[in-house]
Amino acid sequence: MNHKLELDFVEYNLAAFLDACFKLVQQGKKAIKLRPFNQFAASFANKASVNGMQAKFYSVKEDCEIPPPKNVELCSEDIMTDATILFIPDAKTLSSHLLVYLDLKSGSIIAPITQYYYKNKPLFLISIPKSGTHLLYQLVEAFGYEPGIICPDHPSPGTWYCIEYSNSHTSARDFFIDTVRRSPFGNRHHPFPRSPAIFIYRNPLDILVSEAHYYHQDGKTLFHGYLSKKSFEERLLTLINDPWLLGSIRDRVGNFVAWLDFQNVIPISFEELVGPNGGGSIQHQTLLIWSMQLKLHIPGNPRDFGDKVFNKRSPTFHEGRIGSHAKYFTNKAYEKFYELPQDFMTLLGYDFDHRNNPRGISKRADEFRRRPLIYSESDFENTPILIERYYNGHNIVKYKGLYYGIPCSLGDLRLELQEESFLKTLVSDKELTELKQKIVLRRYVPSYAWKFLRCLKRLHKRLGLI
Template structure:
């Protein structure tokens, strides 16, 4: 199954066929008149893990929709070098959000834009915001962009950079916009754009490190607690047996974007230059999220 998903993910022709077909199928299936659910995160912070979790909930189905705000930008606009969100076609975005059936979920990389948060509340969405140690996010990004040919930065990562160290540094400090390519904002700026979800009343904050369980280097007990908390947030109470079953099935390499998915992989890749650069652009954000107490790491 993972091989099929990877083939579809990396083949644009297959994506154009299978994704709309799956969305059409999902629209015909109504399991439960509960809230719509949005799982959002900074790219490579564990969206696949939340999706794996929700797919294992009783009477819960993936809508087939995975999105970023850039898809809803008005023609001729794009995020600027500071990562500010471009002007959006809000009517078109609202139609897409409404197309998700109640009791279904979608995944996204949506920053915490106030207008979007208000729209989600009006459409009866419950949001799960996944956070992950941003140092691990940078490592995951470096491998992902280098590997995925359809990524908008893949060519730059493979032509302008020759080593993994260079690619990791780019994922930490960012890349400037060029005439031919969009850029990449720093990891600190990316965190800042998303962290507003923490204070949203309709949003549950979920830590990647709590959800991976022992197989990902975490704790099975923390994983079960997190599953129960998410179930409560989305109004889908689970029995102890359901929680155990979902916990066993959630952490999986059956994902087209899955590489390693464990806690603390940054320690295997960061050199001193990476550490200093990270502390400069995102050291305070790292501490604010509770992953470190200070810059002494």
């Protein structure tokens, strides 16, 4: 038995599965389950036999949709094999089945590429300040996501973004209350509900230590002068509960706690992710990363990803260790911390004796590791959304993936009732900023000059200049 965990994804066709299986056999993985045993699995088993593949195939009794042939042996679900091949083309069903392997200790899994494959969806990152943001960035880029950072109107699949602006420290209240109040259509067209997100949290006691080491440094924060003349203990006490500027650690962390309850969010703890370089364990790190691979449909080996996470060269890196409060907290600091309501510690799973267990992992870590991802199925692509009124004589409406500039002289035009030929006469673009430029140009630039500029832009594109 090969004791290496590996996940792979292939196109849903016989050639791709046969090629992947042949590679398994070459690695010495010859005992292979075929799940579920359906017509596609039967075709695969027959083709593998014809090709002389030196593998022993098994099918699980409980999920046999058709009787297996002679070269496939019936077995129970708990029989260990070197690998499992999943013949499940439906994204939802596949995701549910992948979570069966959360506690797999060894072996390989091959599954089909679906619309939930990591390269087919954007990813959003959320982090409490000083909770291991650099670890999160390192991990997702090791997974293969490209950094997009600022989310455009149409985020690219296989790319990670911040929920808002250019940093990942977006509090739930800011996004779901303030931004909704300022956005058209209640911000329901934002891609977040239909995409996966990862939220990293950390023991607030260790967050405080990291804050006290960082926030007073010139150039690191705008408010560094507020703390720069204080001793380390004075900074720590101020950061625990400051009535004048920074609020309490309960306030700062509490602004993010609601992210834990969203079903499309994967909560991960610093203590699990940091691994042995930060005082954690390979076991917890591997379990966490493996669960993320299964949920996000990411190929690879969790140990390989874990080796790439810890980066001391990060500009915000201090010490990156679990339980640093045991080294830096004074009795006075502990007393002031425990004077705060401890509801936020309970919600994060850190409601235990920290003095006797400074390196403890969140009580909720296993709950979050086992929780499936669930995406919103609401789709507003075919719903006209009014983005802005009276922009240079135009109303701007988003519809079917495009922004349209509708002359105000046409009144409240219902785009869903218009012919495609009419829509093509309206100024439009995939990006809002580009549309606004076009509206300005059309209004203030003579028509012959406008045509010249369009021809020039097409020429530049052909020459690769833009």
